[in-house]
Amino acid sequence: MVKEASAYIDKVSNAGCIFTGEKSAVVLGDYVAGPSHVLPTGGTARFSSPLNISDFIKLTNLVSLDEASLKKLGPAASTIARAEELEAHARAVEERMEKG
Known part of the structure; x- marks a missing residue:
């Protein structure tokens, strides 16, 4: 005190x-x-x-991208995934971008 x-x-x-x-x-x-x-x-x-x-309190996040958002964010996600040597992650986003 x-x-x-x-x-x-x-x-x-x-x-x-x-x-x-x-x-x-x-x-x-x-x-x-x-x-x-x-x-x-x-x-x-x-x-x-x-x-x-x-x-x-238990929280859950929700991610729901549209085509424009995927086009904008996908390349960065792919680059980061490869930098972390997570090839499957990179391919997952690239396949979604290719499907359009």
Whole structure:
């Protein structure tokens, strides 16, 4: 605890939650104050956010290209696939471009 904790907030770079003031016990953040400060372990606060509702939602992406999009994006995809030595990936997009 420090006096004038708000003066130090900008100096904290890795935290799930910052509790300031003597009335702000961590237990309140654990159970009733609102935002969770729970982080995965292993120092992941450097690149991860606290646990939140989106961690329990499963998302699925949908990709649906039309002919114009395939014509525009296909050559780049083929080039990248070959650079990664994924010949079948390159051929898959090239065959779709050839079929038109």
